[in-house]
Amino acid sequence: MEIYLPLFPLNLVVYPNEDLNLHIFEERYRQLINECLEKECTFGIPAFINNKLPGYGTEMSVTTLHKRYEDGRMDIKTKGLRxxxxxxxxxxxxxxxxxxxxVQVVEIDPEMGDHLDELTVKLVRxxxxxxxxxxxxxxxxxxxFREAHKIGLSVEEEYELLTLATENERQRMLIRHLNRVLPVVSEMERTKDRIKMNGHFKNLDPLKF
Structure with missing residues (x-):
């Protein structure tokens, strides 16, 4: 399905169901948000990465006008839709x-994915x-989508996740990322523990020869 959307490019990736707070100060985007509020219509946030629009984004709704300033600036709360x-x-x-x-709306089935258990174990770790x-x-x-921002993906990787068609593909991508990240984080924690030991008295059992 194709629709026409006002577009608000940003150097970030937004996912469906994600809440995003925005401070609106540029005149063009004040116009955009005011029209969305008046007409109760949506707008799009296409990802702007490396000084270009690679093509994918997320349709957004304005859920709350938190504050309107005297000079026209606004603080709003938005939610990702599609x-x-x-x-x-x-x-x-x-x-x-x-x-x-x-824009062409990308239909995403609300699937659970076949790698849910493996992904959850790695996320908890x-x-x-x-x-x-x-x-x-x-x-x-x-x-x-709900966990992607929390695990250290680059903005390019977050964008790649947005373009993947199925939850299985997205879960496999996150698992590959976590397989790379977990050993690094684990070693950092061991290093921190060793650093904490330095400079402190240690109770050591005597060696028996």
């Missing part, structure tokens, strides 16, 4: 200050090593 691929890009959109374009509290809801679909 993934899209840009078909044509117009900068600016006809008669507007902001850009826009026709990483969060334990990092001493980070994170609730992993295995009963909720699209686990890959």
């Amino acid at each position: 993934v899209f691929r840009i078909v044509n890009f117009e900068n600016p959109s006809p008669g507007k200050l902001y850009s826009g374009g026709k 990483l969060y334990h090593l990092l001493q980070t509290k994170s609730e992993i809801d295995e009963e909720s679909p699209l686990l890959s």
Whole structure:
């Protein structure tokens, strides 16, 4: 399905169901958000990476106008809806200050994925090593999108994840990443423990020859 969306390119990747807070200060994007609020319509955040638009992004809805400043700036809360691929890009959109374009909506099935157990075990291990509290809801679909920002992916890798068509593909990508990261983090923790031991009295059992 193709639709036309106002577009707000950003140097980040947003996933479906993700909450994103934005401070709106540029005139063109103040116009965009004001129109979304007035018409109750959506807009798109295409990822802007390495000074270009590679093509994929996420359709967003404005869920809350948190604050409007006297000079027109705004603090808003938004939520990711659907993934899209840009078909044509117009900068600016006809008669507007902001850009826009026709996009192809990417339908994503809310699948659980076949690698859920393996991915969950590795995520729990990483969060334990990092001493980070994170609730992993295995009963909720699209686990890959919900955990992707927390595990140290580069923005290029986060973008690649956005373009993958199935939850199985996304879970396999995260597992490959965690297989690389976990040994590094584990060794860092061992190094930190060794550093903590230096400079302290140690109770050592005498060696028996």
